[in-house]
Amino acid sequence: MTVSVLVVDDSAFFRKRLTEILTASGQIRVVGVAANGREGVELAESLRPDVITMDYEMPVMDGISAVREIIKKRPVPVLMFSSLTYEGARITLDALEAGAVDFLPKNFEEIAQAGSGLQKTLVNRILDVAGSRPASRLPSSPKPALSSSPPAAKRPAPERQPARRRPAPPDGTKDNTVATRPKGRKTPAQHYAIVGIGTSTGGPVALQRVLAALPASFPAPIVLVQHMPASFTPAFAERLNKLCRIEVRQAVDGEYLRPGLALLAPGGKQMMVENRGGQPRVRILPGDERLNYRPSVDITFGSIARAFPGKGLGLVLTGMGADGREGCRMMRQRGSPIWTQDEKSSVIYGMPMAVEKAGLSDEVLALDEIGPRLVEGVC
Template identity: 80%
Template sequence: MTVSVLVVDDSGFFRKRLTEILTSSGQIRVVGVAANGREGVELAESLRPDVITMDYEMPIMDGISAVREIMKKHPVPVLMFSSLTYEGARITLDALEAGAVDFLPKNFEEIARDGSQLQKILIDRVLDVARSKPAGRTPPPPRAAAPSPSRPVATKVPVSSRPAASARQAAQPMPEAPPRRASRKGPARHYAVVGIGTSTGGPVALQRVLTALPASFPSPIVLVQHMPASFTPAFAERLNKLCNIEVRQAEDGDILRPGLALLAPGGKQMMVENRSGKPRIRILPGDERLNYRPCVDVTFGSLARAYPGKTLGVVLTGMGSDGREGCRMMKQSGSPIWSQDEKSSVIYGMPMAVAKAGLSDEVLSLDEIGPRLIEGVC
């Protein structure tokens, strides 16, 4: 099946180059181009493409405003092009919050070493986005917990991104045990750490889960979101402003404590160590041999070693199968695993891999996870 794409960008050169690359695949057809956001909104309505690629800085109407209009009128997966700077991260997070599914750096040199790699990354990403669910179709529910006076209530929900390394093949169904929705387990129990891993669709999922938690949440939380190094500080700051718990980017030597969520820094690996009963974060350089930096498997594997049988692993929406082997290690140590269900996932890759491997103790919708954490932990 051919994927139809609308390209929206104020640069004629970029529109032409992107069109050439996408159409070279034979799987993608560019059905229209627009030079500004207003034209993009109009063509989205008339052409009804499968995917829209969107620049964020354009005349007449910017990309974020265009995404909001498109999500109101005819939700469709949108792939944003952005800069890998702090300001670019902030703008891109606004675009994801408005309803975009994913993003790529607009500077091609930042995502590929050569032309063939670039072509593969762009084509794979568009095909991946075509299979996703646009955020405009699933508005966020009311918050489950009363807000802290010092923290504002979350009113908007972003959607996520993943690293440039392709994992499309890993997202394919595996001939393993079918996912199951487990019954609720007994009384609340204390977990030494709650680990949450996610990728595409992760910011929307993490925001929805974390804003449901009270400031008195009794367990520390470690978060692994596939994101570039320039994006994780801005994302942690955004979550911290919206949540009752404290959220910040992890640093080497950080001590885990209740009510604190630590986000793995982009481009590196985060591990948890437990020496003499003092849990600490270790931040290590990103291993070029690993597709994901940060990697859920690395963090979850360290949790299995540091706190066998005393952690809770949660895998949310995302491309590929990162997290499955880390969950296997946690499960073997006696720790429970939860995974997000297919219906509420933007991309049902990572949670599907966990569920199909028979590792999920509970398969939950996104809206159930926050309240379930409160019910099962507090």
């Protein structure tokens, strides 16, 4: 099946090269080109493409405003082009919040080279997002200012029940099986030593929705793994920190974990959790070029399994591929529960589907259920 694409960019060179690259793939048909956001909105309505590529800085109407208009009229996957700078990251995050599903770096030099990696990535990304579900826009809800008034009374925590644990094999060998729980059953409420959340495509909006639902007094530390370039993660951590009651920061090597703090893995690196002498902290390691994902959910979740056996909670949200499945397997083998986002609310049902199909998911939840469920099951 051929995927139809609308290209929106104010650069005639970029429009021409994108059209050539996409057409040469044999799987994509460029049905129209637009030189500004206003033309893009009009052509999106008349041509009804499967995917739209969108620049962010254009005359007449900028890319973010165009995305808002397009999503309002007919949700369609929009792939943004962005500069790999701090300011480019902030603009791209605004575009994702407006409804774009993903982004790629805008590199004129690389896009001009025949057979470049960016060209292959572009074609594959368009084919991947063609069947995605654009996320609805989020209202702005900045973190409330500190007040001298007393905090609202906390809801009584549900009665805690001991989590089910599988007995160790009698011969002392490693147990590679994974216990299953009846679908639809909630895992028992308990205090987790750590919560790990992994995500990719659609993750920035999903993480914002989940974390914004948590109180400042959330009793467990959180580690976040979002597939994102190194230049983007500082701006993303700052955005989350402004919009959430809990504190959110980009992790630094050796930083200690504590309740009410969420640490975001730096782009291009790997984040591991260690627990020595009762003082849990994160270690930030160089990104190994042999690994597809930097950061990788598998690596972070695997370290949680080793550092906090049976005391962690893993969540896998929207994203392409299967990163996180093996990390979830390790956590489940050590007795920790796993939750996944459901298909209907996922932008791309890849990562959570891989976990669910492997029989590793204890609870499958809609995106807007995850934050309240965390409060109910952890606080």
